[in-house]
Amino acid sequence: MLSVENITVCYGQMKALREVSLEVSTGQMVALIGANGSGKSTLINAISGLVPIAGGEITWEGQTLKGLTPDNICREGIIQVPEGRKLFPAMTVEENLIMGAYHPNVRKQAQESLQKVFSTFPRIADRRRQFAGSLSGGEQQMVALGRALMAKPRLLMLDEPSLGLSPKAAAEIFDIIRGLNKEGMTILLVSQEVMQTLAITTYGYVLENGVLALKDSCDRLLEDPKVKTSYLGL
Amino acid sequence: MDAVLIIQSLISGIMMGMVYALLGVGFSLTWGVMHVINISHGAFGLLGAYMAYSLLQYFGVDPIVSAAVSVPLLFLVACGIYQLLIRPITRAQNVVMASMILTFGLAIILENVMAIIWKADPRVLTPTYSSGALILGPFYFQYPHVVGFGLSLAGITAIYLFLKKTYTGMAVRAAWQQPEAARLYGVNLYWISMITFALAVSTAGAGGICLALLNSFEPHSHNLWLINLFLVVIVGGVGNVIGTALAGLIIGVITGLSMAFLPFLWVNLVTFGLLMIFLIFRPHGIFKQEGI
Numbered sequence: 001m002l003s004v005e006n007i008t009v010c011y012g013q014m015k016a017l018r019e020v021s022l023e024v025s026t027g028q029m030v031a032l033i034g035a036n037g038s039g040k041s042t043l044i045n046a047i048s049g050l051v052p053i054a055g056g057e058i059t060w061e062g063q064t065l066k067g068l069t070p071d072n073i074c075r076e077g078i079i080q081v082p083e084g085r086k087l088f089p090a091m092t093v094e095e096n097l098i099m100g101a102y103h104p105n106v107r108k109q110a111q112e113s114l115q116k117v118f119s120t121f122p123r124i125a126d127r128r129r130q131f132a133g134s135l136s137g138g139e140q141q142m143v144a145l146g147r148a149l150m151a152k153p154r155l156l157m158l159d160e161p162s163l164g165l166s167p168k169a170a171a172e173i174f175d176i177i178r179g180l181n182k183e184g185m186t187i188l189l190v191s192q193e194v195m196q197t198l199a200i201t202t203y204g205y206v207l208e209n210g211v212l213a214l215k216d217s218c219d220r221l222l223e224d225p226k227v228k229t230s231y232l233g234l
Numbered sequence: 235m236d237a238v239l240i241i242q243s244l245i246s247g248i249m250m251g252m253v254y255a256l257l258g259v260g261f262s263l264t265w266g267v268m269h270v271i272n273i274s275h276g277a278f279g280l281l282g283a284y285m286a287y288s289l290l291q292y293f294g295v296d297p298i299v300s301a302a303v304s305v306p307l308l309f310l311v312a313c314g315i316y317q318l319l320i321r322p323i324t325r326a327q328n329v330v331m332a333s334m335i336l337t338f339g340l341a342i343i344l345e346n347v348m349a350i351i352w353k354a355d356p357r358v359l360t361p362t363y364s365s366g367a368l369i370l371g372p373f374y375f376q377y378p379h380v381v382g383f384g385l386s387l388a389g390i391t392a393i394y395l396f397l398k399k400t401y402t403g404m405a406v407r408a409a410w411q412q413p414e415a416a417r418l419y420g421v422n423l424y425w426i427s428m429i430t431f432a433l434a435v436s437t438a439g440a441g442g443i444c445l446a447l448l449n450s451f452e453p454h455s456h457n458l459w460l461i462n463l464f465l466v467v468i469v470g471g472v473g474n475v476i477g478t479a480l481a482g483l484i485i486g487v488i489t490g491l492s493m494a495f496l497p498f499l500w501v502n503l504v505t506f507g508l509l510m511i512f513l514i515f516r517p518h519g520i521f522k523q524e525g526i
Contacts, residue, residue, distance in 0.1 A: 048418055070417040079418070086415035088408045099408050102401060103420030151419060 007056030077154030089133030100150030138169030251486015257441030260434030266473020276456030282439025312435035471519030
C-alpha cells in the first residue's frame with residue numbers, strides 16, 4: 001500500500017534520514033521505533049509531504065507522492081496525528097473535529113463522522129463546546145485521534161500518541177489504537193514506548209541516527225538482544 | 235457635567251469605534267494569520283473611500299450601493315497583489331520586517347496615485363441624506379454617521395460569521411493557530427493566505443467608506459488611520475477578531491469622550507498615552523490569547 005524506498009532527508013547540511021526504506025500493507029499495523037532524534041518524525045513528515053526528500057521515492061498504491069503538497073497527500077487518505085497533538089487550541093473540540101473533515105472528499109460526511117467519533121469517544125462528546133486547549137492530555141489525544149478519523153484515513157500515521165500522558169491515559173490510547181486496527185484500519189505507529197508498541201503491532205522497524213537498524217516481526221524484535229538492551233533496558 | 239453631552243459623545247464614540255473595529259479586523263487577521271503587517275491597510279481603506287466618492291460624485295451612486303461593487307473589486311485586486319508581491323516575501327527569513335517594508339512602499343505608491351487621480355484637496359462623502367439626522371429625544375445623530383456605523387456593524391458580523399461558520403473561515407483560524415496541523419488536514423496555506431489578505435483589503439475598503447461617511451479625507455489620511463489601527467490591534471490582541479472589534483469600540487469611546495471634554499490637542503495624547511501603557515503592561519492585549 002505504502003512503500004518508502006531509500007529516502008534521504010536533509011536539514012541544511014545534516015542528513016536526518018539516510019536511505020531508509022519501509023513498507024506498510026493494507027490492514028497491517030506497523031511499528032516505527034527508535035530513540036529521540038533518530039528520525040522517526042522526520043520519516044512520517046516526509047510521507048506527509050511536510051519535509052522535502054532529497055533522494056529516494058515514496059509510493060502510494062503504485063503511484064509516486066513526489067511533488068505533492070501536504071494537502072494533496074491528505075486527500076489521498078494518508079493522515080497523520082502529529083507529535084504533541086497540535087490541536088487548534090482556541091477552537092472548540094467540535095471545531096477541531098470538523099477541521100479533520102476539511103478536505104472536499106470527506107466534507108459531505110462530516111456530520112455523520114462527527115457522530116461516530118463522539119460515540120467512540122463519549123468523554124470528548126461531553127466537552128464538545130470547550131476550547132481544545134483547556135482539555136487534559138488524554139482528552140486532547142482523543143480529540144487528535146478523532147480529528148484524524150474525521151478525515152477517513154486509509155493509512156493512519158500516529159506520532160508518539162502516548163507522549164506526556166499518564167500511564168493510565170496512555171494505556172487507554174493504545175487500546176483505542178489496537179481497536180481501530182482490529183476494525184481494519186492500516187496504521188503506522190511511531191513511538192518510544194517500545195514494549196507497548198511492539199505488543200500491539202505485527203511488524204516493526206528500528207531507526208538509529210537516521211539509518212534503519214533493524215526490521216523484523218515484532219515477536220522477533222522483542223527477542224532481539226540489541227532491542228532488549230537498547231530499548232527495553234533488559 | 236451634562237449627562238446628555240456625555241451620553242451623546244459616548245454613542246458617537248461607539249459609532250466611530252465600530253468603524254475602527256471594521257478597519258482593524260482585517261489588519262489584525264493578516265498580522266495574526268500571515269505575519270504580514272500591512273502598512274498599506276489604511277491606504278486601501280482610503281482607496282475604497284475615493285472609489286465611493288467618485289461613484290457618488292459622477293454617477294450619483296449611494297456609497298452603500300457602490301460598496302457592493304467596490305468591495306468585491308478590491309477583493310480581486312488584493313488577490314492579484316498577494317500573488318505578485320506578498321506571496322514572494324512570505325518566504326523571507328523575517329516575514330514581519332519584509333512585509334512592513336514592502337507594504338510601506340505600497341502605501342506610498344497608493345497615496346501618490348490617489349493624489350494624482352483625486353488631487354490633494356480634502357474630500358467629503360455627501361450622500362443625499364447627509365444633511366439629515368436621527369433625533370432620539372435629546373440625542374442627535376447625523377445620518378451618514380448612522381449609516382457608517384450600520385455598515386461597519388454589518389461588515390464585522392459578516393467577518394465573524396465567515397470565520398465561525400464556513401469551512402474556509404475555519405481554515406483561516408486553524409492556519410493561524412496551528413499551521414502545520416492545518417496543512418496535515420488538507421489546508422492549502424497559500425490559498426488561505428490569499429483569501430485572508432484579500433478579505434482584509436476588501437474590508438479595509440468597506441471600513442474606509444464608513445470612515446469617509448464620518449470624516450473628511452485626503453490622500454495622506456491613511457497615515458493617521460494606520461496609527462489608530464495599530465492602537466486597536468494592540469489593545470485587542472493580534473489575530474483576535476472579537477478582541478479587535480471590542481478594542482475598536484473602547485478606543486472609539488475614549489476618543490469620543492476626550493473630544494467632547496478635552497482641548498483638541500489633547501485627544502491624540504490621551505489615546506497614544508494609552509497605547510504606551512498597553513505596550514508596557516499588556517503587550518498581548520486586554521483579552522486572553524484565545525479568541526476566534
